[in-house]
Amino acid sequence: MTAIPQPRKSPRQLRSQQTVDTILQATASILATHGYAGTNTNLIAETAGVSVGSLYQYFPNKNALIAALHNRHDMQMLDVIDDVLNSNPAATLEERVAAIVQAMLHAHMLEPALHRVLEREFPLFDTPRDHSLADQDIHRRMRHLLEHHKAEIGQQDRDLATYVVLRIMESLVHAAALEPPAGFSTEQLEQAVVDAVMGYLGAPKRAAPRKPAKGAGR
Amino acid sequence: MTAIPQPRKSPRQLRSQQTVDTILQATASILATHGYAGTNTNLIAETAGVSVGSLYQYFPNKNALIAALHNRHDMQMLDVIDDVLNSNPAATLEERVAAIVQAMLHAHMLEPALHRVLEREFPLFDTPRDHSLADQDIHRRMRHLLEHHKAEIGQQDRDLATYVVLRIMESLVHAAALEPPAGFSTEQLEQAVVDAVMGYLGAPKRAAPRKPAKGAGR
Amino acid sequence: MTAIPQPRKSPRQLRSQQTVDTILQATASILATHGYAGTNTNLIAETAGVSVGSLYQYFPNKNALIAALHNRHDMQMLDVIDDVLNSNPAATLEERVAAIVQAMLHAHMLEPALHRVLEREFPLFDTPRDHSLADQDIHRRMRHLLEHHKAEIGQQDRDLATYVVLRIMESLVHAAALEPPAGFSTEQLEQAVVDAVMGYLGAPKRAAPRKPAKGAGR
């Protein structure tokens, strides 16, 4: 139970930044090919062409490497979403959702092995994952998108809807990209994610009652 | 990486069965409190009041313990679903979905810490997780349920729908039970899962086009 | 550094004797196929179709099993030599040596893998190996043979000669049977052993001086 470790120093100089990138690349590569258990700092350093000592200059411990990778991924997702939102201002909600899903799928399919590990073998931190800054930003963007299209949306509680939509997207995109079920094409799976999100959003309005769920028989 | 390890021998005698249960309980407890990395076989054995040797009589290695726990969980989920399906034959689809969601939520909230670990720190096996027998059974049940209520369902491809529904349920239930977002009651979250599932199922029929879905055509 | 362990009880009853044999067979088989490191008492017991407990009724510990196997081998060698000595009373020394060598080679080639392990991985006992009763008998037989043919022998010190001959035989037979060098037929190797023994025995008489070796230049 450790707090999420932060990079030890934010390297201002260009060379340092490159070193950090190289180390992170190496980490990603090892993680993808060897899995979490097979990943160790000496191997990472060697792969990065750096000494272990140097590695420890930029990352206080092994978990910080993983955390940085998670962070990098979150940033990428944020970029992906921003790109979609900033282009084609006239698009409908569904078009935007579809574009986001497609972009996310694409991003995950570049390094499926890595993402498989990142999804699964996140070291046990006690802080919930969505507290990274990028994650909060993603939440804000989505929240804003839903707000913008509120006319097309059945769900009243926009905060809850944002949360649910992001969770659905994440889990279905991961499933489609990282453990694709046999028998379906990527396009089918992609469409299914959009269907799920839009279905949820467009569903007949249900209040979110403060009391135990209605008829749900035991 | 590794094949999913199987229990070493299935104990026939009652005493042995109890030993196995005790070991599994201890594993669950340690896993919940220490995380995967902090879990070690000697500690498990000690906690179970058993010698390491005994532990290794029933489980070939550490991962087999985790796998058994996963399996146990899958069985429990299957039971939960079966219970719902076998009772109240006249229930609507939504009532059934709600009942299943409620039961799953309930099950996960009994030992959230454990399930948090089980969800995240699944040791890196090469077989996708949902190939356990119980998981296949769950798939069959859900598939059957959807078939039974096909009149109420917009999605044409029932196989795909089954897959999507299970994924949505799993991810949202996990989120609600294991990392509940601040600001929402359990009932709200529970209802949100039902909304998501029903929204997806009831959404206007969409074809599953074979071509890249840029415009996400209606 | 343990003393050579003895079988725990000499089983008088037939059934016990059979059990002991079975256990020994199993030990030999496991030893031959798994090597010393891969051999363990549980596996032996299982292979013998006996419980570990029973095994420990007849052998006080693991080493006793190995010792018994060595002993069995020594007995077999003694039998082999006795057979040769008891047949064909008119044979020459060389004929007898040849017959013994041939018989020894034959015996070792039946289970080369086993003998390889027995030769090499003898657990570290502090008693020299040739103190087994059978080994002493073998020594006596050979000593007697040399005495009988003393006219044909150049070496004066018959005790020393006995020792040397047995060592040569053993080492060359082992080499020929267990690690045959490439490029030579079994017959060539067999003949070589005979040559070596006869060459040594027939060599021009050299006294065994009590002083440091003669000309042997530094």
Place this chain on the structure above:
Amino acid sequence: MTAIPQPRKSPRQLRSQQTVDTILQATASILATHGYAGTNTNLIAETAGVSVGSLYQYFPNKNALIAALHNRHDMQMLDVIDDVLNSNPAATLEERVAAIVQAMLHAHMLEPALHRVLEREFPLFDTPRDHSLADQDIHRRMRHLLEHHKAEIGQQDRDLATYVVLRIMESLVHAAALEPPAGFSTEQLEQAVVDAVMGYLGAPKRAAPRKPAKGAGR
């Protein structure tokens, strides 16, 4: 079973080389006093005044330590032989054999306990022992020596003779140095080895027949 393990990295710096030597010395010492079974890497490291980790930087596993010791011994034997061959160019075959035997005996008697273990408890590698480079060199030297003195030698097949001579020397030297039989002086034993080798080499020429040698025809 296992391939012969190689040293993990050949240390270039002086300090590293010393570390390796220290570790090897410690291994030899522990091996001599505790036997193979009683030897463990932690003890070796402790004895060497080094951490286990360091030990594993230079040797991939326990057997590699033993293998290195074997190798060191082979090298020493090679040196011994080379010394003899390079000095005293006018020596007779017997003088040279005697010198080699004497030097080998001497070398083995420095650490008899160690050599006892090295001879006996060679870990079960699948490669025959005499395939080390040094061993091949030794073979070449001996072969060359016999070639040089072929006029004094009865054996026609020089390759076979080389092999036999080396085997005789090794086994008798081991016997004399490591398990000396009671009743004989070292000098007697030393002379006996020389007698055996010279006797074999000087024996009347025998063909190496391709047919089974029952009657051991002259």
Place this chain on the structure above:
DNA sequence: TATGAATGAGCGTTCATTCAT
């Protein structure tokens, strides 16, 4: 700053041996 040799706590696993049944 960078290096990489050294550290050593700690973990997974084995297996000879015992003893209650």
Place this chain on the structure above:
DNA sequence: GATGAATGAACGCTCATTCAT
């Protein structure tokens, strides 16, 4: 006698981390 589940000391080996150079 026979059984075989249980024991637990002990060992091989790893790898995150440090620090003298």
